[in-house]
Amino acid sequence: AQSVTQPDIHITVSEGASLELRCNYSYGATPYLFWYVQSPGQGLQLLLKYFSGDTLVQGIKGFEAEFKRSQSSFNLRKPSVHWSDAAEYFCAVGALSFQKLVFGTGTRLLVSP
Amino acid sequence: NAGVTQTPKFQVLKTGQSMTLQCAQDMNHEYMSWYRQDPGMGLRLIHYSVGAGITDQGEVPNGYNVSRSTTEDFPLRLLSAAPSQTSVYFCASSPPRGDSNTEAFFGQGTRLTVV
DSSP states (O other): OOEEEOOOSEEEEETTSOEEEOOEEEOSSOOEEEEEEEOTTOOEEEEEEEOSSOSEEEOGGGOEEEEEGGGTEEEEEESSOOGGGOEEEEEEEESBTTBTOEEOOOEEEEEEO | OOOEEEEOSEEEEOTTOOEEEEEEESSOOSEEEEEEEETTTEEEEEEEEEETTEEEEOSSOTTEEEOOSSSSBOOEEESSOOGGGOEEEEEEEEOSSOOTTOOOEEOOOEEEEEO
16 A cells, blocks of 8 residues: 655754755555645645656755655755745655545644744 | 635534535546545545546545536535544545646635534
8 A cells, every 4th residue: 555654743944944854655666756735724736746757856936856766755855945935745645646645644844034 | 717616615513414515626627536634644535536427435435425427526425424524625636647747736625623
């Protein structure tokens, strides 16, 4: 069965500092991997996705993620965090692109001045 | 283009009551799904549909019914609400095949409280 682990429940980063959110997945074949962001009281917005090809994926809002098959990881990074990045971030894996997504438990990002 | 529309946004139910959460999309997507979001548990798949007339169970289907009579609509029915169904519910839709130009679209959510 598919599963996603986000080991960090909360992360606090100073504004302007770099960010890395961790995501490990368990899946038997080549996975479809996603990162979503959720602002308080809002729905989910897709940041980026990995289907195949280049393992370094660029997304919106300056985010990127790297797929590492050997480590079963898909960590999200941003070189310089802005206060508006404070939100909850979810990593997800899908068996058939966007169908039947399995989500991690989320990481809440707090940005300090 | 409205995307995915969920109604209502908020609802309070008494234990044992029934209700239907509505979900509509105007993107002609074949695939639609319902998730529930609980603190510390992420989103979990309740039911999904790959097209009109076809539905299937997800990870947590008990206590919920769905039907898909049209491509646009995918309502979620709670037959007899229980406090354990207090959650935020999200509907999503996507094309049948994903590629670099597609994505799943989520509604804004329905916050349901069962007392």
